[in-house]
Amino acid sequence: MTTVETSLPATGGPTLPQVRNVVAAIPGPRSQSLAQRRAQALPAGLGSASSVYAHAVGGGVMVDVDGNSLIDFGSGIAVTTVGNSAPRVVERMAEQMQRFTHTCFLANPYEGYIEVAEKLNALTPGDHAKRTALFNTGSGAVENAVKYARVATGRSAIVVFDHAFHGRSQLTMTMTAKNQPYKQGFGPFSPEVYRAPMAYPYRWPSGPQNAADEAFAQFAMLVDAQIGASNTAAVVVEPIQGEGGFIVPAPGFLKRVADFCAERGILFVADEVQAGIARTGAWFASEHEGVVPDLITTAKGLAGGMPLAAVTGRADVMDAAHPGGIGGTYSGNPIACAAALGVFETIEEEGLLQRASDIGDVLLSELATFDNSSGIIGDIRGRGAMVAVEIVSGAGDSTPNPAAVAEVVRRAHAQGLxxxxxxxxxxxxxxxxxxxxxxxxxxxxxxxxRDAFAAL
Incomplete structure (x- = not known):
């Protein structure tokens, strides 16, 4: 920790000094003042993971309103994957803003939307004919993927998995597994959503070696015997579960599910909202499993911080919806589209797929060297720059330990991480x-x- 005169940078982005500098308490007086204003202006249901308020962000740091420069291991929850205010993103946005900020693609279309669609059609797995529709949020993309699946198949049932997170809208909240805070008090929920077990290696009852086979058997029984394959429109799954804890399914599980769906005319939908767009060292996490989804949803990392999401999928499925049945006033906003084109360019020209893999190698190898004599580190997992540590009560006891997680977070934040x-x-x-x-x-x-874990 260093002590320097507190000053706030004029801009963020890549020009921001790439140093950690803790110059005031965290949260400092300005953050605390904003928290008081927030309490008077915002509803209590809007939470935040951190009590520091951002002033400038870029590269690997965030400078808060008190002048602290903190290391950013969050990327705005996987949104600023290419870096905050990345030059190509900013340049394309600025140029587009000078021409026009909005027309609504449903009223007066524009080229940027088509360019983003063409790029996603080319990048997503599979060489079949594809179409892309743009939306505003990840939950909006997932909800529209369900609409496409239902109209294309003439079926209504949707199958999701334990530990899933798909959004906060009425339908996607139903598809989400975790009750608190996402569902508590917000029911009743949408019908025709069914849940199968996830092949979660660390917590599979009979051991990780059995997770793929046993989870698949339970999934197949649910669809064939309880729902009816002929009633099932789609199976929606995150190739790496995000909010559920960065769960990487047991090897082979996703491929077996995808093959099962293909045999029964069920659409396989990959929710890549958090794992997609270079985060895992590939454009899409589905690629690691050799899976070619019928539909893929993307959002978070797609547009460098601008609200943009997409459904990309088989042309015959995407063309099944009638004209006017899909879209929205702000969906595919021209500035957000320009930002996405800047994201694609940045990933390709700066070799960020390899960079994601390199970051993952560092994280996984370094975390594996932490002192775990107490046994509280139950599992270390992830792919690319999407890595997690699961904390438990101790050696031989896999009981979840959220109190220890909260303590590590508190210590990390205090030290500027x-x-x-x-x-x-x-x-x-x-x-x-x-x-x-x-x-x-x-x-x-x-x-x-490492120090925060040692202090436990």
Whole structure:
């Protein structure tokens, strides 16, 4: 911790000094003042993972309103994957803003929307004919994927999985597994949504070696015997579950589910809202499993911080919806489309797929060296720059330990490292550093985590 005169940078982005500098208490007086104003102006249901208020963000740091420069292991929950205010993103947005900010694609279409669709059609797995429709949010994309699946198949049932998170709208909240805080008090829920077990290696009752086979058998029985395959429109799954705790399904599970769906005319929908767009070291997490989804949803990392989401899928499925049945006033906003084109360009020209893999190698290898004599580190998992640690009560006791997670987060924040939590039981630390983070900050952040765990 260093002591310097508190000053706030004029801008963020890649020009922001890439140093950790804790110059005031966290949260400092300005953050505390904003918290008081917030309490008077905002409803209590709007939570935040951190009590510090952002002033400028770029590279691998966030400068708060008190002048503290903190290492960012969150990327705005996997949104600023290419870095906050990345130059190509900002340049394309600025140019578009000078021409027009909105027309509504449903009223007066524009080229940027088509360019984003063409790019997603080309990048998503599979060489079949594809179409893309744009939306505003991840939940909006998932909800519209369900609409496409239902109209294309003439069926209504949707199958999702334990530990899933698909959004907060009425339908996607129903599809989400975790009750608190996402569902409590907000029912009744949407009909025709069914839940299957996830092949969660660490917590599979008979051991990780059995997770794929036994979870698939239970899934198949649910669809064939309880729902009826002929009634099932789609199976919706996150190739790596995000809010559920960065759960990487047991090897082979997703491929077996996808093959099962293909045999029965059920659409396989990959929810890549958090794992997609270079986060895992591939454009899409589905690629790691050799799966070609019928539909893919994307959002978070798609447009560098602008609200943009997409459904990309088989042309015959996407063309099944009647004209006027899909869309929205702001869906595919021209500035957000320009930002997405800047994101694609940045990933390709800066080699960020490899960078994501490199970041993941550092995180996984360093976390594995932490002192775990107490046994509280139950599992370390992830792919690319999407890594998590599951915290439990101790050696031989896999009881979730959210109190220890809260303590690690508290200590990390106090030392200038921003981290996020996840998990159905609130006992997972998740790490989502921006791919623009320099190596020295990545290692420094891991060092802070090491100290926080040692203090437990």
């Amino acid at each position: 921003l981290v996020l939590t996840a998990g159905t039981f609130g006992n997972v630390l998740r790490f989502l550093p921006p791919l623009s983070m320099p190596d020295h900050l990545l290692h420094e952040g891991v060092g802070i985590l």
